[in-house]
Each structure stands twice: as structure tokens, then as C-alpha cells.
Amino acid sequence: MPVTDVTTSPDDLTMTLVGDFSVPVERLWEAFTTPSLLERFWGPPTFPARFTGFDFAPGGRATYTMTGPRGERSSGYWEFLAITEGASFEVLDGFAGEDGTPNPAMPSMRLEFHFAGTDGGSRLVTTTHFVSLEEMEKLTEMGMVEGSTLAFGQIDRVLEGLREFAQGKGTQIDILSDTHVRISRLIDGPRDLVWRAHNDPDLMSRWLLGPDGWRVTECVVGAEPGATHRMRWEPEAGVEGEGFGFEGEVLLLDPPFRAVQTERMIGTPGPSNVNDLTLVEEDGATLVTIVIEYPDDATRDMILATGMIDGMETSYARLDALAQG
Numbered sequence: 003m004p005v006t007d008v009t010t011s012p013d014d015l016t017m018t019l020v021g022d023f024s025v026p027v028e029r030l031w032e033a034f035t036t037p038s039l040l041e042r043f044w045g046p047p048t049f050p051a052r053f054t055g056f057d058f059a060p061g062g063r064a065t066y067t068m069t070g071p072r073g074e075r076s077s078g079y080w081e082f083l084a085i086t087e088g089a090s091f092e093v094l095d096g097f098a099g100e101d102g103t104p105n106p107a108m109p110s111m112r113l114e115f116h117f118a119g120t121d122g123g124s125r126l127v128t129t130t131h132f133v134s135l136e137e138m139e140k141l142t143e144m145g146m147v148e149g150s151t152l153a154f155g156q157i158d159r160v161l162e163g164l165r166e167f168a169q170g171k172g173t174q175i176d177i178l179s180d181t182h183v184r185i186s187r188l189i190d191g192p193r194d195l196v197w198r199a200h201n202d203p204d205l206m207s208r209w210l211l212g213p214d215g216w217r218v219t220e221c222v223v224g225a226e227p228g229a230t231h232r233m234r235w236e237p238e239a240g241v242e243g244e245g246f247g248f249e250g251e252v253l254l255l256d257p258p259f260r261a262v263q264t265e266r267m268i269g270t271p272g273p274s275n276v277n278d279l280t281l282v283e284e285d286g287a288t289l290v291t292i293v294i295e296y297p298d299d300a301t302r303d304m305i306l307a308t309g310m311i312d313g314m315e316t317s318y319a320r321l322d323a324l325a326q327g
Contacts, residue, residue: 004021004022004023004154004155004157004158005019005020005021005150005151005154005155006020006021006022007019007020008020008147008150008151010138010142010147012135012138015131015132015133015134015135015138016129016130016131016132017129017130017132017138017142017146017147018127018128018129018130019126019127019128019150019151019154020125020126020127021125021126021127021128021154021157022120022122022123022124022125023123023124023125023126023157023158023161024122024123025123025124025161025162026119026123026124027088027117027118027119027123027124028088029124029161030117030123030124030126030161031088031117033157033160033161034115034117034126035058035091037053037056037064038053039160040053041053041066042156042159042160042282043153043154043156043157043160044066044153045068045149045153046148046149046152046153047152047156047178047182047184047278047291047293048070048071048182048278048293048295049068049069049070049074049076049149050068050069050260050280051066051067051068052066052067052068052069053065053066054066054067054102055102057082058082058085058091059082059085060082060083060084060085061081061082062081062082063079063080063081063082063102064079064080064082064093065077065078065079065098065102066078066079067100069254069256071253071254071262071276071278071293071295072253072254072262073227073253073254075100076097077097077098077099077100077102078095078096078097078098079095079096079097079098079102079104080093080094080095080113081093081094081096083112088117089116089117089118090114090115090116090117091114091115092112092113092114092115093112093113093115094110094111094112094113095110095111095112095113095130096108096109096110096111097109097110109132109133109137109140109141110133111130111131111132111133111137111141112130112131113128113129113130113131114127114128114129114130114131115127115128116128116129128150130146152178159186159289163284163285164188164282164284164285164287164288164289165188165284165285165287167188167289168186168187168188168289169188169190169287171188172187172315172318173185173186173187173311173314173315173318174186174187175306175311177302178293180298180299180302181295181296181297181298181299181302182293182294182295182296183293183294183296183302183306184291184292184293184294185291185292185293185294185311185314186289186290186291186292187289187290187314187315187318188287188288188289188290189287189288189289189290189318189321189322189325190286190287190322190325190326191286191287191288191322191324191325191326192283192286192288192325193258193259193281193282193283193288194258195288195325196258196281196288196290196321196325197257197258197281199321199324199325200261200279201223201257201261202223203221203222203223205324206218206221206223206233207221208320208324209317209318209320209321209324210233210317210321211235211316211317211320212235212313212314212316212317213312213313213316214316215237215238215240215241216235216236216237216238216241216243217235217236217237217238218233218234218235219234219235219236219245220232220233220234220247221233221234224251224252224263225252225255226252226255227252227253227254227255228251228252229251229252230249230250230251230252231249231250231251231252231263232247232248232249232250232268233247233248233249234246234247234268235247246267246268247267247268248265248266248267248268249265249266249268250263250264250265250266250274251263251264253276258281259280259281260278260279260280260281261279262276262277262278262279263276263277264276264277265277272297273297275294275295275296275297275301275305276294276295277292277293277294278292278293278294278295279291279292280292280293288325290318
């Protein structure tokens, strides 16, 4: 986690985040001033941003929309107030309609970004200036501190590059909270192919098998929000185990970038998990990321203890081989 300090000061009406990174300051500056890179971490893991405008000049404006796993949308804007190339920039940060028009009913704040080199790489200090204590408390209650920390926690994969960050490391897991887990795996192939491999029943039946010795007996892909998806597996002859399956509902589709769906074991009562899949391509490789939302920490721990990650790695290794031909 690159965030090393978070300080709130009700007296000064400020919140300051400090992040330390092992890359040159030029690379850190590039990540925050290039919209295609910025949108890969500006927003918590389950509310990724998509920038629709980015006029990086004093008086210019950036606009973006964050979309939640159930289609919830929250838009914002930056109005660039001052820029010192390679060292700092300052914005007016506020809420907006989806057309980018500022929403006067919601608070806005002044946000400073300061970049500096360190012995180990670089440091970013962001200071948010609130208009009033009431607005500071309102935004804090809305989860601004937690959201900012989670968002900054995604920067490493952008700064390092996907291959350096993930290649050869297999399936990785990060526990984000009591109810959220992030799973990531680099596939050495283009995003369009990886997307098809997650949505074409024939391709899914070739790699999405878990441990060796199992086969797919049913694969129904939901093609639009509200549609049902379902998969079943059976053991091959001589392999121990009983057949099982998962089913759920598609919540969101944004091909070839993102798919969100509920999931529960067929025949099992209780609430469903929510699986939020995103695909990011860089240098011919695709980072598969799934943020899973569990009903509670007990369910999270029970499912992780089943050896799920080992089974996923076996499947992803097949997908990696399939992607490379």
C-alpha cells in the first residue's frame, strides 16, 4: 500500500495523504496527468473511473464518471487552477452531472498535488482544503478517506507496468476489507481474446475447469444485465468428488472492460457474492482483476479456505496457454 500517512485537521479544514513510491518522480507525474493511466486507479476498486475530458491547462477542466458494481454512477470534475510542470498542480474538485456540469447542491473542495523525488523514488502529497467543517464531516462520512486510500492502493500496477507488476507471480490475492477480496492474474494475450474467453461457452469449457480431472457439463452466459448465468462441473471417471455449479444474475456489462455478476452455489440458500471483473491491457498482456464482495467476513474466510485460489490458478494457467496459442 503506497499511502504512508493520512492526516485530517478540523482546525485547518484539511485532509493530507502522503504516498511513497519506488519509481522516478517523472513516472508518478505521468500517472496523474495521463487520463488513460489515471482512470486505472482514480476511484475505489469497485467504483472505477472513466475520464470523458481532460484539458490539462490552467482554466481547463477534467470530467469523469465512476460506476459501481450495480450500475450506480457518480460523476465529478476537476477545474485546473495552477500547474507547475513536473512538480505540482492544483484543482477545484467537485461533483457533477454526467454531462460534466458542476452540481451546486454538492460540496466542492480545493485539492493540491505535490510531487518530489526521494532517495527511494518519489513522494506524492495531496492536500484537500474544505470550505467548512460541516462539508468536511459530510465527505468524511461518505467514505472519502477510505475511498482515497483504496484508490491509491491500486497505483503500483500502473507505475510498474503490468508485466513487471504481475508476470510470473501467478494468481494473487489481496484482502481489501472484511467483505472485499481482490484477485488478479496476468494473461499473456490481448484483452479482446481474454474477454471472449470469459464470455464464449466453448472457450470457457476449455480453461475454466479448476483442478485437473473435471469437465464443464453446462455453461450459460448472461448476455445483458438482468440475465441469468450458470455453470456446472462434473468429475471425470476415476476422479473423486461430486458435481457442483454456480449461478447468478448479470448486474453490469461494459465489454471488453468490465462485467459484474452475482454468484451463489446452485442449491445453496443464503445471500450471493458479487464478482466484479475488470480487464486492463498493456504491452500485449491483460491483467484480469476480480473484486469479490462477500456477505460477511465469515463467508469470506470459509470460501477462501476451500483452496479456491489454487483452483483459480490452475484455470488461469490454462487460459494463459490458450492465449499464447
